[in-house]
Amino acid sequence: MGELKKLVQEGKIRYIGLWEASLDTIRRAHAVYPISAVQMEWSLWTREIEQDIVPLCRYLSRVSIM
Secondary structure (H helix, E strand, O other): OOHHHHHHHHHOOOOOOOEEEOHHHHHHHHOOOOOEEOOOOOOOOOOHOOHHHHHHHHHOOOOOOO
16 A cells, blocks of 8 residues: 555555455555555345445545445
8 A cells, every 4th residue: 555655645556446455454454545446246136235335435535436
């Protein structure tokens, strides 16, 4: 995360996103630099993220779920 934060500050990337990250990973990463997006499996058959990931992303307010 530190290196990604550095790339944002240098203007080389605009946003930081995570893929299939755990709740703890999202929290730790967001503490270093704000996360813009989290890509997770979410469907009618896979709804587990509604219990913890979705509420956390709402709490962090700027995190989109894809």
